[in-house]
Amino acid sequence: MSNEQEEEFSEEMGIDLEKGSEPAAILVGVYSGGSKKSLCEEHLDELENLADTFGVPVAAKFHCSLRKIDASTYIQKGKLEEIREKIQETQANLVIFDEEISPGQQRNLEKILKVSVMDRTELILEIFAQRAQTKEAHLQIEMARTRYEFPRLKRLWSHFSRQRASGGYLRGEGEQQIEIDKRLLQRKIDRLTSELREVKRTREVQRSARLRSGIPTFAIIGYTNAGKSTLLNALTEAEVFVEDKLFATLDPTTRKFTLPNNQEVLLTDTVGFIRNLPHTLIAAFKSTLESALHDDVLLHLIDASHPSAEEHALATFDLLKELDIHEEALITVLNKADLCADPAMIDRLRHRYPKTVVISALQQTGFDDLVARMVQELAERRQEIKLKIPQSEYALVTELRREGRVLYEEYEENDVIIRAEVPITLLHRLDPYRHE
Incomplete structure (x- = not known):
């Protein structure tokens, strides 16, 4: 598949709004x-925020009571008629479902409603595509979008037919061309897979370099728009882009920070999580997430002012489980606590997550408690030890440089005398080499 063909597919994989019309969504x-129903309303509020991030105003919202999913259109015909009337009334040209719909349901809905239809998954993919800055992020998102669109080629062809009926592709070209396109897209997936392997190798090299430096690392994680970039900026006086939008940050940013005990650490801002993050995105961004999430300590930031803060925390933990990250590596940070309307919720979160501190990143309050907890966490996870290692086992010294921090080193005949700060997980292996 040529680069020109791939670019053409990438352009067509976006939503298909009528030209010359202002976008508006139902x-x-x-x-x-x-x-x-109240939970459905909360989820639609979040969907509205996603639409706003994408740049599409919302004309109306429908909360549908559903006894059984309709195999062909997901929702019942009566509700579809109401939506069609609202489309005519508001001149909306896009319908967005909060639930994931099948390729067949999507095609059928577009035929009935006569406008573009997308689900939450596709909307998130489009937002990521809009906001990617680096080559790595573009690669990861293109892989996610391609995997998502692969089973939706029939729908793409219906768009091609409408857009190019005056010349080029025609509706009747149909199944044969779809099979050709499947092969082309598979080649594209193979190419992206190869390039993402290189990305993973680069990430591993970068992580090894960080480990060799011996500087402990903290990754700031959490639900999207929880205030991660604001916290990074406040602690490090960095100038990371901050915007009151979902997914303002896609590419990890790392800055140095000095703790009160004069120990240097690295702080990394990461892409925000969200409820039901598309699996295609999780897979595509796995190398980036793993690089950040396997750091020494995770600062799990929760927006304590949000009415769904507890649900957001659970969504984050669900994703961490998928990446095989355990709660023991977490410090829970309740941000925007000064704006919280429900103090009882803060108490519940404190009870659920024992290692919790309460802050306001914007007002820079609670930072003394936060950095004290960071110092304590490192002290609990690392221990200073003096060792006498035979030069014939110098590979162990190399491992200490990679996994810990060497504070002192001298050679004494055939041995290396080392004083190092090491993860407690290594202590049992180092016991035979202890030197007083």
Whole structure:
């Protein structure tokens, strides 16, 4: 597949709004007997924020009570008629479902509603594509979008037909061309897979270099728009881009910070998490996330002012489990606590997550407690030790440089005398070499 062909596919994989029209969306969420309408409303509020981040105003919202999913259109025909009337009334040209819909349902809905239809997954993919800055992020997002669109080629062809009926592709070219396109897209996936392997290797080299430096690392993680970049800027006096939008940060940013005990650490800002983050994105961004999430300590930032703060925390932990990260590596940081309308929720979060500090990154309050907790966490996870290692086992010295911090080193006949700060997980292996 040529670069020109791939670029053409990438352009067409975006949403298909009528040319010359101002975008406006209708949002659709569902709830059933086991769920609450209020939760559906909260989820649609988040979907509206996503639409705003994408640059599309919302014309209306529908909360649909659903007993059974319709195999062809997801929701029942009566509700579809209401949505179609609202489209005519508001001149909306996009319908966004909060739930993931199948390729067939998406095609059928577009035929009935006569406007573009997308689901939450596709919207998030489009936002990531909008906001990527680095080559690495572009590669990861292009892989995620390609995997998402692969089973949706029939829908893409219906768009091609409308856009190019005057010349080029015609609706009747159909199935044969779809098979050709599947092969072309598979080649594209293979190429992106190869390039992402290189990205992973680069990440591993960068991580090894950080480990060799012996500088402990903290990754700031959390639900999107929790204030991660604001915290990084406040602690390090950096100038990381901050915007009151979802997914303002996609590319990890690392800055140095000095703790009160004069120990230098690295702080990394990461891409925000979100409820039901598309699996194609998790897979594509795995190397970036793993690089950050396997640092010494994670600062899990929670927006304590958000009414769904507890749900956001659980969504973050669900993703951490997928990446095999455990709670023991976390310090929970309740941000925007000064804006919290429900003090009882802060108490519940404190009880649920024992290693918790309360701050306001914007007002820079609670920072003394935060950095004290960071110092304590490093002290609990690392221990200073003096060792006498035979030069014949110098590979162990190399490992100490990689995994810990060498504070002192001298050679004594055939041995190396070392004083080092090492992770407690290595202590049992080092016991035979202890030197008083």
